[in-house]
Amino acid sequence: MNESTLFAAAMGLYFLAALIYLAFLFGKKDKTAKTAFIPAVAGLVIHTGALILRTVESGHAPFTNMYESLSFLAWATALAFVLINLRFSIPKAGPYLMLVTVALMALASSPLMPKETAPLVPALQSYWLWLHVSVTLLGEAFFAVAFITSLMYLSARDPEKKDKMDSVSYRAVAVGFPLFTLGGLVFGMVWAQKAWGTYWSWDPKEVWSLITWFVFALYLHTRIVMGWKGKRSAWIAILGFLAALFTYFGVNYLLSGLHSYA
């Protein structure tokens, strides 16, 4: 059993979950939703195994190149979905979030992504690699949940479903925002201080994390203080996720800076 087999098995299970969830969208039987959750959880367990194997094989954290970090982000998104679904029961978001997970894994397995385990360059040899990257990506995964549920809010007609999506979207931000602040900004500053001798360098990735943070701060203030809910809130959450996505992905390919690892 090697890492790529487990990776493929997990991806297959997520895809199966997505298909059953799609069937649930049309059939609307609670039993179908419960059935779909099984391969989703099984995929998550096997994916966890793949990440552990990767860590053992490479001897370092499983997010030091684009393949690894996409795989981890997919794992985090599946985890966020499973947790939010257990707490708030959102099977209707199932097909979309499972498809996002599958898409991330498909992107990870594209031939453009380097897959070999490479020894760590000196700058990455630190336990802060674990803390900084894993917590940040976990936060971004919850932003992905907020993104999907916000889109579902905008497209839904049924007021009850709209209400539910609005509130779940807020709850996802309520988890994602503290995680992103801790992992991306606080742990990032601590590590930068240790490795580069300065906690803040206005590096494009840092600036984009800050922009993402501003957008979600805006989300929280307009929602909690000014009472914006529903449509406007949903749009800000969507914007916030896009900023997070650009921080994660776009900065590496479109802007140059200190964060030139993954």
Place this chain on the structure above:
Amino acid sequence: MKAVIRFLSSVKLAIALLIILAVASIVGTLIPQGRTAEEYAVRYGGLSSAFIRLQLTAVYHSLWYLALLGLFALNLLVCTLTRLSPKVRRARRPHLAADPKSLAAARIKDRFKRTGPLADAQADVQSGLKRAGYRVRSSVEGGRACLLGRKRTAGLFGSDIVHAGLLVIIAGGIASGLGGFKTSIPLKEGEVAAVPKAGFEVRLDEFATEYYPDGAVKDWKSTVTVLEGGKPVLTEIVEVNHPLAHKGFNLYQMDYGSDWESVTLEVWAKKKSDPAFLRKFNLKPGDKAALGDPEGTEVFVRRFLPDFVLGEANQPETRSLQPNNPAALVEGYRGGAKAFDGWIFAQYPDFAQMHGAEGADLVFELKGYTAGEYSVLEAAKDPGVPLVWLGSILLMAGLAVAFYWPTWEVRAVLEEAGGKTDVVLGGQAAKSRDRFEKEFAALVAALRRTP
């Protein structure tokens, strides 16, 4: 003055600033920052001078960006302070009096009648709330009892703690900007240098580069001894991610390189006419050695270049200090006079060609080169760092409280009428309302059952 405070304390200002700061920050990532005027001229043509004048080429250090951040900090401060005292009053001396009508208007509410006098009912409601974890305050006035039960009062202050954390971080940033100090110290092995403004010296005892089996760099390690008044006080290995801390200064492994002035070359000499002829030398530039041939040739190393390239007017020069194309200029002397010369290349042994008839039979090869290495340490002192860490702790603690330590309140108004007591209850939860509603329902159900 009042208008100014109202402006500075408004949430609308905060929202406007968040948007403006986000947009300004984006601009700074789209225009490359801190390049030369020539680069901008090539990139943006006629617009470049306007960009430079508007400081769009150094956004994050520009006066207007700092002014925005300053206004943001002021907004944060005034907004937090003006909201603080009503909150403290609410936490410490809440308004207890309430009437049944206002409670009936609450979103979460219930009412029931029970037998028995007011005092008994009040005692039961009070103990029911206490059992559910609420701290209860009560007042009785004119035949009406008002109760306020509250749990997790600290939750009221989550956002204030977040704001305080942000202000402390910003204060740290200001302290870093005003009092921060940074300098790089290149050191050869054995060399001592004073750390500016620090009152101590550092000596590089050893510098080593470690490699993985595949040749990639694993680590750069500088063994550094700190000296005070010439006496060693501590020795530590400085590597990337492991700075040395001493007297408020941090020393970081920043850069490294070879000290080419100390290079020793391994030069081999062969003869085309005699395959058995082989002489090996270890020479520094400027060294001369006898070849040991019947002609009495002497070999002299004139120059060494780590990254040979033909520059202007075809003059040899080095493109960088990295050994990308190491080359040495070798000269041959006979009877004290220069007889031939030629460049030899470590990577291109066949390329060597001696100029001068007397060197035609000789082949020189640059087999190796060893140079002492130097390490570049960065010494930094930053008085803002402790504030940034303190602010970060406050920020995270505040977020935890704001999101996951929700303040819940239950108000009850009890009135006696005709031997029975009318109990009206209202609940308030700014956060986690769904969980609160469940708890409220269970609480009321338990109260209905007593006695």
